[in-house]
Amino acid sequence: MNKKIAILRGINVGGKRKILMADLKSLCGKLGLENVKTYIQSGNLIFNSDRKNAELENDLEKAITEIFGFDVPIIVRTGKELETTISNSPFLDKDVDINHLHLTFLKEKPNKENIERTLAYDYGPDKFKIDNKDVFIFCAGKYHQSKLTNNFFEKHLKVGATTRNWKTVLKLSELSRS
Incomplete structure (x- = not known):
């Protein structure tokens, strides 16, 4: 499995668009992402997945909108891309x-x-x-x-x-x- 990093824009800033990291981690598990870790409250995820970055972005964005009721742009990169x-x-x-x-x-x-x-x-x-x-x-x-x-x-x-x-x-x- 490939290591992936998802970077969420504009959550938990100034008390708006709040998503608890535990809830985000749970959501990722439901989407089939493995070994999910979060880093700081501003929306950084590290996980394992062999799915394409664009597919992951779309699925995460859609799930967040459905569950939390607001749109969150997400960018996914592989660990190698980040290096x-x-x-x-x-x-x-x-x-x-x-x-x-x-x-x-x-x-x-x-x-x-x-x-x-x-x-x-x-x-x-x-x-x-x-x-x-x-x-x-x-x-x-x-x-x-x-x-x-x-x-x-x-x-x-x-x-x-x-x-x-x-x-x-x-x-x-x-x-x-x-």
Whole structure:
């Protein structure tokens, strides 16, 4: 079985769209996912499944809507995909403080025209690089003060997105190996 990571967007933030991790874990078991683990309350799942990522995204989204009554966009990656993403980070070097690094996961690869249009924006000193279905972000200050948000990338790339800080990305990778 392949290790998979599901990243849920916008749950348990500010007391809205609440899903208890125990309930989410139970739901995953009902969908046939195995060895389900959760990581922090913001909606990160690690599990085993040989099903395709897109199928898992669809089934999880549909089940959450039916059970909890609201839509939750979900992005699924394999553990190997996440390891490759981490190794491709253009901002990771020995001198960078990882507290300034973030990764925006894209639901699908954006088209070339939307990528080019998005790359025209410069919000220095914050920087970003789009690589396939990932957007690597370096924020000179705090992420919540940056203009490089989920909404920015969804609006300009015209694909679904959700962001995690680099420490969470590394922890998800670690958990997918255990």
